[in-house]
Amino acid sequence: MARRRADQDGAWKEVLDRYFREFLELLFPQAAQGIDWSHHYEPLDAELRRIARGTRRGRRSVDKLLKVWLLGGEEAWVLVHIEVQGRPDPTFPQRMYVYHYRIQDRYDRQVASLALLTDDSPLWRPGSFEYTVLGCTLSLSFPVAKLLDWEGRKEEPEASTNPFSLVLLAALEALRRRRPLEERYQGKLSLVRALFHRGYPRERIGELLRFLDWIVELPEPLEERLEAELVRLEQEDAVPYVTSFERVGYRRGRREGLEEGAVTNAREAVIDALEARFGAVPPTIRDRVAGIDDLVVLRAQLRTAVTTPSSEEFLLTLPGPPS
Numbered sequence: 001m002a003r004r005r006a007d008q009d010g011a012w013k014e015v016l017d018r019y020f021r022e023f024l025e026l027l028f029p030q031a032a033q034g035i036d037w038s039h040h041y042e043p044l045d046a047e048l049r050r051i052a053r054g055t056r057r058g059r060r061s062v063d064k065l066l067k068v069w070l071l072g073g074e075e076a077w078v079l080v081h082i083e084v085q086g087r088p089d090p091t092f093p094q095r096m097y098v099y100h101y102r103i104q105d106r107y108d109r110q111v112a113s114l115a116l117l118t119d120d121s122p123l124w125r126p127g128s129f130e131y132t133v134l135g136c137t138l139s140l141s142f143p144v145a146k147l148l149d150w151e152g153r154k155e156e157p158e159a160s161t162n163p164f165s166l167v168l169l170a171a172l173e174a175l176r177r178r179r180p181l182e183e184r185y186q187g188k189l190s191l192v193r194a195l196f197h198r199g200y201p202r203e204r205i206g207e208l209l210r211f212l213d214w215i216v217e218l219p220e221p222l223e224e225r226l227e228a229e230l231v232r233l234e235q236e237d238a239v240p241y242v243t244s245f246e247r248v249g250y251r252r253g254r255r256e257g258l259e260e261g262a263v264t265n266a267r268e269a270v271i272d273a274l275e276a277r278f279g280a281v282p283p284t285i286r287d288r289v290a291g292i293d294d295l296v297v298l299r300a301q302l303r304t305a306v307t308t309p310s311s312e313e314f315l316l317t318l319p320g321p322p323s
Contacts, residue, residue, distance in 0.1 A: 013064060016062075017043050020066060021035075026157075031143070036068075047106075051102045064082040066082070078111065079103050079109055079111045080111075080112045082113075082115075083116070084116045092126055093126045093128060093140075096140065096142055097140045099113065100113045114144075115127075115143070115145070125144060147168070166194065166208050167208070173188065181219065184218060184222075188212070189229060191212055263298065269302050271289060277305070278310065278311045288315070292318075292319065297319060
């Protein structure tokens, strides 16, 4: 399950990088209207990882930080912080606040925090964090888009030309993972047909198909059946939407991305554990941990990181030549 979550988190991060404008236009139109899109937005994921160290991240949470420019003529820019939260978490509003003030403090810029809730709980809808003590009140309100709100209005994304509407439909399909296998197969097939028939260029088809393949998983026999059906559809339409080689490549990429995501998360967990215990981690240790690709070894190093008496002794346990 942890490996599957890492895979799907990577899928969300990739699609938000590529379709950030379309994401805002579909789910947060007021925010989209205030941005000067003649300037390219800039992902700041490495910065966000540093800012987030030591905070409590929720399970099934995807964090994104992007720099954008505002309309209005001034040369100001703001930071847009996005959370994709996959299950109810009572600490989520506080985490939104903590990320918000840490980003604002680090950059001394205005911050817009937005939340996309992809959980399956209709009643969970956090949109603010607030407390009052001794007459002092602190609060943060943030816009929220709830995936389940689109369940009863699927005709809108189905009729939309916005590419992110297919991301939305795929995420809705993923919520129905407890249905019988045949219904899940038909649901994924319907999404692939919709993708192919929108007339997108091959590159966009490939990007969205990769997300769909990541987030709507089927057993291998049904994936093979799906591929055979796509070949038949291509022959009927006389249009080579995606070659068989590319489809196999997407599936292989999904598996490799899953493994790579798990390794990356394990490396970060080791560094986080060391920072929590000893403060700043020396570059020597960071470089040695970054060079470990074996997930089993990384899990062993994480156990060592939470028990070792010092960072110097931890360094001695790392594989590879001493520095």
